[in-house]
Amino acid sequence: MRAGRNSGTVMAAAKKSPAADSATVPTGKLPAATGKPSAAATNSPVAPGAFITVEGADGAGKTTHLDFIERHLRSHGHAVTRSREPGGTALGERLRGLLLGGPDADADAAISDRAELLLVFAARAQHLDEVIAPALAAGRWVLCDRFTDATYAYQGGGRGLDARAIAVLEQWTHGELQPDLTLLLDVPVEVGQARTRRREQAEQGGDRGDGADGADRFERESTEFKQAVRAAYLARAAQFPARIKRIDAAVGIAQVRAELQTVLDAFDRARQTGKPRQASQNA
Numbered sequence: 001m002r003a004g005r006n007s008g009t010v011m012a013a014a015k016k017s018p019a020a021d022s023a024t025v026p027t028g029k030l031p032a033a034t035g036k037p038s039a040a041a042t043n044s045p046v047a048p049g050a051f052i053t054v055e056g057a058d059g060a061g062k063t064t065h066l067d068f069i070e071r072h073l074r075s076h077g078h079a080v081t082r083s084r085e086p087g088g089t090a091l092g093e094r095l096r097g098l099l100l101g102g103p104d105a106d107a108d109a110a111i112s113d114r115a116e117l118l119l120v121f122a123a124r125a126q127h128l129d130e131v132i133a134p135a136l137a138a139g140r141w142v143l144c145d146r147f148t149d150a151t152y153a154y155q156g157g158g159r160g161l162d163a164r165a166i167a168v169l170e171q172w173t174h175g176e177l178q179p180d181l182t183l184l185l186d187v188p189v190e191v192g193q194a195r196t197r198r199r200e201q202a203e204q205g206g207d208r209g210d211g212a213d214g215a216d217r218f219e220r221e222s223t224e225f226k227q228a229v230r231a232a233y234l235a236r237a238a239q240f241p242a243r244i245k246r247i248d249a250a251v252g253i254a255q256v257r258a259e260l261q262t263v264l265d266a267f268d269r270a271r272q273t274g275k276p277r278q279a280s281q282n283a
């Protein structure tokens with residue numbers, strides 16, 4: 001995860017996404033959320049957009065491939081709103097700064113695991129209300145660098161917070177609005193670590209322009225933490241095979257692109273032919 005690049009390249013867009021494949025979300029004690037992001041989409045008369053998220057560990061290649069994915073979608077005639085989490089709004093970017101911290105760990109504010117989880121969802125609520133739901137409602141395709149799967153991976157797998165607590169917050173924040181497609185860029189932990197190290201060395205001394213010159217709060221975590229993050233991501237992919245497509249991202253950039261292109265083409269075709277998402281993606 002990185003603190004600054006792409007800051008606020010947020011653009012907006014249309015539809016009510018179907019609920020997550022088959023997620024059984026425990027009923028929380030929270031009252032139903034107001035401002036329901038999916039409500040605007042439900043009544044939308046415009047062609048439906050799609051919500052695509054890109055996930056994976058630090059250094060997996062999300063940023064590297066987002067430009068390619070965006071170009072691919074635009075070349076297929078889709079209006080694209082690109083964003084990221086945490087972030088994507090003025091509030092979200094400020095919360096991102098707190099969550100990711102800076103290169104000097106001692107200067108970071110202490111954040112308990114529970115507080116971290118709530119900050120992530122606070123940023124997400126703002127992002128949904130201000131950016132994602134309006135963009136989908138306008139028929140745009142939303143392409144987002146990380147979303148709630150990252151919360152299950154980092155705060156659930158990494159921090160060890162109970163997935164049921166995450167599910168309650170997920171349900172309250174965006175239960176009816178889920179990604180249509182999630183591209184999980186998967187790399188072994190040591191590959192991600194080596195890439196982020198190389199990236200940081202290459203950028204050291206220069207102005208990275210994103211306000212973070214070294215490892216962030218998550219990149220500084222132990223190898224065990226990162227292994228738990230990866231395991232949680234893979235468990236999510238196994239739980240939602242129709243939505244989450246695991247891409248082997250340990251191979252060269254061209255190979256990753258080729259696989260991304262195959263998955264995106266299949267997704268686009270399935271939508272054009274009106275095939276149910278789950279059926280097409282389980283095939």
Ligand SMILES: Nc1ncnc2c1ncn2[C@@H]1O[C@H](COP(=O)(O)OP(=O)(O)OP(=O)(O)O)[C@@H](O)[C@H]1O
Binds near residue numbers: 057058064065249
């Ligand atoms: N398939 C690949 N093969 C070799 N190097 C790669 C590959 N994909 C990305 N890289 C390089 O690895 C580094 C990390 O990639 P990138 O910044 O895209 O990862 P990220 O998933 O966005 O990480 P973060 O979560 O920290 O934002 C970059 O220097 C990038 O050029």
Ligand SMILES: [Mg+2]
Binds near residue numbers: 002063
């Ligand atoms: Mg990145």
